[in-house]
Amino acid sequence: MRGQTPVLRHNFGTREKVSIISAVGTNGKLHFQFKLKESFKGPDVVRFLRHLLRYTRGKVLVFLDGAQQHKSEAVKEFIAQHSKRLTVKFLPPYSFEYNPDEPVWEVKWTKFRNFTPYNTLELLAAYEKEFRRMRRRKGFVGGCFRQSKLPLKGLEKLLT
Numbered sequence: 001m002r003g004q005t006p007v008l009r010h011n012f013g014t015r016e017k018v019s020i021i022s023a024v025g026t027n028g029k030l031h032f033q034f035k036l037k038e039s040f041k042g043p044d045v046v047r048f049l050r051h052l053l054r055y056t057r058g059k060v061l062v063f064l065d066g067a068q069q070h071k072s073e074a075v076k077e078f079i080a081q082h083s084k085r086l087t088v089k090f091l092p093p094y095s096f097e098y099n100p101d102e103p104v105w106e107v108k109w110t111k112f113r114n115f116t117p118y119n120t121l122e123l124l125a126a127y128e129k130e131f132r133r134m135r136r137r138k139g140f141v142g143g144c145f146r147q148s149k150l151p152l153k154g155l156e157k158l159l160t
Helices: 042-055 073-081 102-110 120-136 140-147 152-158
Strands: 018-024 030-036 060-064 086-090
Touching: 018 042, 018 102, 018 120, 018 140, 030 042, 030 120, 042 060, 042 073, 042 086, 073 086, 102 120, 102 140
Parallel strands: 060 086
Antiparallel strands: 018 030
C-alpha cells in the first residue's frame, strides 16, 4: 500500500429510490412518510390520509396535485368515506406557487443537490434527519403557508 493513492469508496451503481409523501398543517405540524424501493401508490396515499386524520383534530383540508396515485380509486373511496372530516382540493396543473408543501420539497433540490450517499439507507437516514429538523424549526410550517399564493383568508370557507 505504500506509495499508492488510496481508493475512495463510493457507490457508482444505481441506488434504490426513497419516495417521500408530506403535508404541512395550519396547526404548525409537518407530517411525512417514506417508502423504499418504489413510488407511492393509491393505497399508500390512503394510509397517509388516514395518518393525517388520526393525528389532526377537527376537519382536515388537503391540497393534492394531479399525480396519478392521488386520483386512484382507493383514494376516491377513502375521501368519500371520510367526507365529514376530510376535504380534498386538487391544485391546477403546474401551480407550484399555490402548494404550501412546496418549501419542503425545495430542501430536496437545495440541501441534497450534491449529496452522494453510499447506499439507500444512508439517503433515507439523511432525509429523515432533515425532515425531523424542519418539523422542529419554529415558524417553518407557517412560513410555508405565507410563501404560497393560496388565499389563506378563504380556506376556512372550504371546511364548512
